[in-house]
Amino acid sequence: MLPEAVRCAHCGDKRAILAELAGGFASAYALDEGMVLDALREREALGSTGFGRGVAIPHARLETIDRPLAMLLHLDRDVDFDAADGIPVRLVMGLLSPSDAGAQHLHALAAISRMTRDERMLHQLFEAQSEEELFAIMANSGLRDAA
Numbered sequence: 001m002l003p004e005a006v007r008c009a010h011c012g013d014k015r016a017i018l019a020e021l022a023g024g025f026a027s028a029y030a031l032d033e034g035m036v037l038d039a040l041r042e043r044e045a046l047g048s049t050g051f052g053r054g055v056a057i058p059h060a061r062l063e064t065i066d067r068p069l070a071m072l073l074h075l076d077r078d079v080d081f082d083a084a085d086g087i088p089v090r091l092v093m094g095l096l097s098p099s100d101a102g103a104q105h106l107h108a109l110a111a112i113s114r115m116t117r118d119e120r121m122l123h124q125l126f127e128a129q130s131e132e133e134l135f136a137i138m139a140n141s142g143l144r145d146a147a
Contacts (some may be wrong), residue, residue, distance in 0.1 A: 001070045001074065003135045004072075005070060005071045005072065006135045006138065008076065008131055010076045011079055013079060013080070014080070015138055018041060020094060021040060024071045025096060028069075029069050032084070035064065036062070036096065039062055040059075040095070047082070048082035048083060050089060053085065053089060053120075054068045054088065055090075055096075055116045055122070056081045056091070056093070056145070057093045057109065057116075059095040059109060060097075061105065062099065065097070068101065069095070069096065070095055070103065071094035071095075073091070074090070074131075074134055075126060077090075091125055095108055095109060095112065109124050
């Protein structure tokens with residue numbers, strides 16, 4: 001994960017979150033924002049990626065990339081994301097993987113899932129006050145290189 005792939009953001013709903021995520025991926029990784037947004041929306045239409053415990057993990061596959069890419073959004077307020085547990089999200093961990101990276105995509109999702117189940121890590125991410133602090137937490141988590 002690049003420092004540019006970590007953002008503090010203001011989003012009022014799921015649609016705005018996906019747009020912010022697509023813009024972040026486009027900016028940090030030089031991707032086509034419209035293509036990323038379409039892929040994220042298409043995946044979200046299959047079912048909510050609201051993981052639970054205040055975390056969403058929107059993800060998609062793209063033919064135009066050759067490795068998994070990650071993006072972290074720290075929202076300035078809780079936003080409904082249709083999570084299974086009904087808890088609004090504050091953290092959004094985006095993941096894009098190559099179209100043919102089945103196992104690699106699943107491993108990256110599993111790494112994100114493990115990280116969000118770590119109470120200490122989750123608390124640190126929720127309480128972070130800046131993009132720099134968020135990036136430092138991610139860099140120290142070992143997840144930085146998972147995607």
